[in-house]
Amino acid sequence: MRVEPIIIKSNIKNYTAYFEGNDEFLKKLSQLENSVFVVDEKVYNLHKDDCLKYINQDRLIILQISEERKNIDTVCELYEKIMAFAPRKNLNLISIGGGITQDLTGFVASSLYRGVNWIFVPTTLLAQVDSCIGAKTSLNFKHFKNLVGTFYPPTEIHIYPEFLKTLTREDFYSGVGEMAKLHIMNGEEDTKIFIKSLPLIDKLDSITLLERTQNCLKIKKSYIEDDEFDTGKRNMLNYGHCFGHAIESSTNFAISHGQAVVVGMILANKEAVKQGILSTENEEFIRKNVLEPSLVVKVPAINPEKTVEAMGQDKKNLGKGLALVMLANNYQMVKITDLQKEEAIRILEEKW
Ligand SMILES: NC(=O)c1ccc[n+]([C@@H]2O[C@H](COP(=O)([O-])OP(=O)(O)OC[C@H]3O[C@@H](n4cnc5c(N)ncnc54)[C@H](O)[C@@H]3O)[C@@H](O)[C@H]2O)c1
Ligand SMILES: [Zn+2]
Missing domain, CATH: 1.20.1090.10 (Dehydroquinate synthase-like - alpha domain)
Structure with missing residues (x-):
């Protein structure tokens, strides 16, 4: 049974959320030219032998996340690592993780070259059912949570429930x-x-x-x-x-x-x-x-x-x-x- 995609209208650009019944989409994403993957470290370790096996190691940045790291320093780290791949403005940034990964990579995508193509694969239930649409990106500044941010939607969102099997019960029920x-x-x-x-x-x-x-x-x-x-x-x-x-x-x-x-x-x-x-x-x-x-x-x-x-x-x-x-x-x-x-x-x- 197929669950139909949803198109979200945005003042910035319209974007689509796809509902995936198998991991074929990851295979396709890994074949995209000029791509860089940013993957939450925990998600990568848990899924590298199954659906994330398609990702080319040479195009991969593994991201350690925490609320403490959801800040501009980590954004700068990402700029450095992405630029080390010498990508051009037509870069496809593909990020895989929960809401923290979304906020960090969304901010990077919105600011690098004043905006690069961004594809987001949410891996927590909270990110799948809620944060993945709405176009907000947020960073913490000192003790101010989500103080800094931009409005910038991904072009595509791929929702794949298999990821949810490795969430803790508390993280699952957060969603x-x-x-x-x-x-x-x-x-x-x-x-x-x-x-x-x-x-x-x-x-x-x-x-x-x-x-x-x-x-x-x-x-x-x-x-x-x-x-x-x-x-x-x-x-x-x-x-x-x-x-x-x-x-x-x-x-x-x-x-x-x-x-x-x-x-x-x-x-x-x-x-x-x-x-x-x-x-x-x-x-x-x-x-x-x-x-x-x-x-x-x-x-x-x-x-x-x-x-x-x-x-x-x-x-x-x-x-x-x-x-x-x-x-x-x-x-x-x-x-x-x-x-x-x-x-x-x-x-x-x-x-x-
Ligand atoms: N931009 C927005 O519109 C928006 C909306 C709501 C929340 N948020 C932000 O999202 C963050 C919370 O999001 P979250 O709950 O998704 O948190 P998260 O990204 O911190 O993920 C929660 C934990 O689950 C781990 N994880 C992620 N996917 C997993 C998987 N498939 N299997 C096992 N572990 C996995 C992560 O490593 C982390 O330890 C907050 O920083 C919040 O401010 C943003
Ligand atoms: Zn909420």
């Missing part, structure tokens, strides 16, 4: 959290399909993963095509992220991004009930059937004051109060910018 978010945002029908698919997603069933991933990208596409530069509608994708980001930073990243987003959705829904825009029945239904089953890690101890302070420092927070994206009845999304700190602390202190 499941984002998958849950997008399905909820698209309404009751998609939420119910997601609930039904969860056991197969958990078993890494390829066709279920490809279908659900295609759906996630279609949903994200509907938010980003109208607002590529994130000034309005795209903000709604921050559902779960207002509390989520703050929990990540106040716990020193003791929880993965997508798992923090699940906690963030639980808390945003609690506030929505308090504000009378979400019924208790809907909150309970979503928590018990979608959010709790998508949360597989032990949530670290959360310090409410520290977390609220981090919410106030979020770069997306422009108003006087705190910003919060909430789910309302009939699966409508609502954004407020005047959440009071005391109220946010109360929500964080509640048991759930």
Whole structure:
């Protein structure tokens, strides 16, 4: 069964996400002229004897990644290594890895020769279902996460679920959290399909993963095509992220991004009930059937004051109060910018 590609319209250039049932695409990519591959070291070691065997060693840069290395120094390292291959402006940069590899190589692709052809193969579920489209590239600067960046899409994205078999359970479920978010945002029908698919997603069933991933990208596409530069509608994708980001930073990243987003959705829904825009029945239904089953890690101890302070420092927070994206009845999304700190602390202190 074939899952159809998706074309994403962009102000920069339109691009396509392909859903791959076998590794034939890697064979083809390795035959491209003027190409340089940049591959996450862990991914390379895990897959060099299977689907990555086609990559020519002379054209390969192995990249060690970590949040600490997602910065301009690593970008400069990459410029050096790429230029050592003496490539020309018609270079094809092919990168293979998760969101960190995407952010680093996307930044390189957007800046080298003011932009070279870039093909991205996401290998984490988070990168496949969410970050691979949207055209954002981000680097950390000192302690500021994702402070520096550009808008630059790849020309092609190839999604191949076989890579996911070597992810840790926490990294896999980080992606499941984002998958849950997008399905909820698209309404009751998609939420119910997601609930039904969860056991197969958990078993890494390829066709279920490809279908659900295609759906996630279609949903994200509907938010980003109208607002590529994130000034309005795209903000709604921050559902779960207002509390989520703050929990990540106040716990020193003791929880993965997508798992923090699940906690963030639980808390945003609690506030929505308090504000009378979400019924208790809907909150309970979503928590018990979608959010709790998508949360597989032990949530670290959360310090409410520290977390609220981090919410106030979020770069997306422009108003006087705190910003919060909430789910309302009939699966409508609502954004407020005047959440009071005391109220946010109360929500964080509640048991759930
Ligand atoms: N640009 C965007 O739009 C955007 C959106 C969301 C997140 N992000 C960024 O993405 C990053 C998080 O992404 P991520 O969760 O994909 O992280 P990641 O790239 O750090 O990957 C997570 C871990 O999994 C390993 N890994 C990757 N693929 C694997 C595989 N197939 N098998 C085994 N291990 C594998 C990596 O080496 C790493 O240890 C953050 O830096 C975040 O800021 C960017
Ligand atoms: Zn996210």
